[in-house]
Structure formats: C-alpha cells, structure tokens
Amino acid sequence: MKICANCQTSLPPEARFCHQCGALQLSSLKPATATPDWDWEAPLVQQAFARFQERLNERVACEQDEAQLPQYQERLYESNYRETVQRRLLQWEESLTISPHETEQQRHLHELRHLCDDLLDFFFIIHCADVNKIVLPQVLLRYQQLPVEEIDLGEMALAFLDFEHEEERLYTDFVKMPVNKIRNAGKAFLFPEREEKIWFICDQSLLGNAKKGFAMTEKALYWKSGLQAAQRVYYHKLFALSKEKEWLLINELYFNASPSLNTKMIWLLRRLSRLLRADL
Structure with a gap:
C-alpha cells in the first residue's frame, strides 16, 4: 500500500490517482524533460527559435494530435510563418537590456515564453485550422494583447x-x-x-x-x-x-x-x- 500525499488515503501500489481526492500520485509522474541552458553570450534569436520549436512540439502533443506534428512543422515552412516568427524574435532581442542579474534574465525568458505562445496561438488558429483535431475559434485571438483591466x-x-x-x-x-x-x-x-x-x-x-x-x-x-x-x-x-x-x-x-x-x-x-x- 501507499499513502496519498494530499489526503493521506491508503492506496494500492499501482494507483495513479487517489480515489478519494483525485490527486495524481507522484510515483506515476513522468520524468521532467530537461530544458537546455540559455547562453546569453550566444546568438539569441537562434536559441529563441529553438525554444519556439520546442514549445510547438509541446503544445501539439498536449492540445491536438501528436501524430500530426510533422504536418504542423511542414505548415510552419509552407505558410512562410517561420519568417514572421523570426522577425518577432528579432524584435524581442532588440528590446532586451541584457543584465547579469538572474531575476532580470528570468523575466526576459518569461517574456519569450509568452511571445512564443502568442505566435503559436495565431499559427494554430490561422494557419492550421485544417490540421487541428480540435476546432479553435478565431475570437480567441482578440484577447492576446489586451490588459486584464480591459477584459x-x-x-x-x-x-x-x-x-x-x-x-x-x-x-x-x-x-x-x-x-x-x-x-x-x-x-x-x-x-x-x-x-x-x-x-x-x-x-x-x-x-x-x-x-x-x-x-x-x-x-x-x-x-x-x-x-x-x-x-x-x-x-x-x-x-x-x-x-x-x-x-x-x-x-x-x-x-x-x-x-x-x-x-x-x-x-x-x-x-x-x-x-x-x-x-x-
């Protein structure tokens, strides 16, 4: 037997979820995928585009059909959206004020993560409507750049x-x-x-x-x-x-x-x- 860390209910060893509270049992979690270190001395756009591609892979697997990943990757090039992504990443790089402080560096990487998600939202909805397993309404893009006070x-x-x-x-x-x-x-x-x-x-x-x-x-x-x-x-x-x-x-x-x-x-x-x- 094992014990749920969330509610202390006794569970069989093979349990993946607690039948009492629904918590996922940590022993069933997949090992986290290591994220490559970021090198602030190396070309940033190249690293940022690699992060964009990693995020594309993650989101296709999580939100659509992982078997369709080659179609999404091909559409990225067919649609010329790759050039749009690289221009936006270059703008992100030009807006940076590189700092030795880790907090500031992490803030820049969070901004990059958000930018990649915004770019992917547009990509999925506008360029991949025929590839998506789940239909996503275009109205979702309306909320991309609005501050919370206006929503x-x-x-x-x-x-x-x-x-x-x-x-x-x-x-x-x-x-x-x-x-x-x-x-x-x-x-x-x-x-x-x-x-x-x-x-x-x-x-x-x-x-x-x-x-x-x-x-x-x-x-x-x-x-x-x-x-x-x-x-x-x-x-x-x-x-x-x-x-x-x-x-x-x-x-x-x-x-x-x-x-x-x-x-x-x-x-x-x-x-x-x-x-x-x-x-x-």
Missing part, C-alpha cells in the same frame, strides 16, 4: 470554451436555473466565497441533476468528476497544466470534461493564469 473575464471564458459547439448543459442565468440543480451543485462541488461571482455552471451528470460537472467563477475553477472528491484550483495559483491521454492534470488533479473542452480549457487556463500573473 470581461467571464465573457472571455465563454468565448474560449465555445459551448455553442458543445453538447453540455450550461447555465449562465441562475434565476432560470432550477433551484434543486443550484442546490445540488452547491453541495457537490461548487463552494464559492461570499460575493464570488459565478460565470457559469456546466452540468455533466448523467441524470441532469448537476451533482457532477464543473463551474468557473471570477477566482477559480470548481469541478467533480466520477467518484472523485470535489476539486478547486484558483487561477492565480496554477502551477501545472498538462494532458495525459484523454484527460487533463490541473495542478496534478484529474479533470475531464470532453476531448474538445479539455483542449479549450488548456487555452483558457493558460490565458487566465497569465492575465492574473501566475507563472505557467
């Missing part, structure tokens, strides 16, 4: 998740939502703080009683899947976000809505964490 985050969440093309039961008007469903969601998985604004509740229960599903508020994602305990992750406390097979690991906690919603949730949480200054 209605609840509206953005609904735009990213694009429920109009999903089959889920969604509630955004809680006056019209049946009282018993609101009560069930509140008992099962939705535990907001007083005055915490709820954006929506997605009912994924087989009986339509809202005892399972997920909800998003101005502060956090709340959910309950299968026999697992209810979970909550605050956007500003996100530290890990990945896909394993057909489900997501959010702060190492199991989440599974649907293949398309899982991918769109990755995009949404990455944007929310960035807007709310989490390091992801």
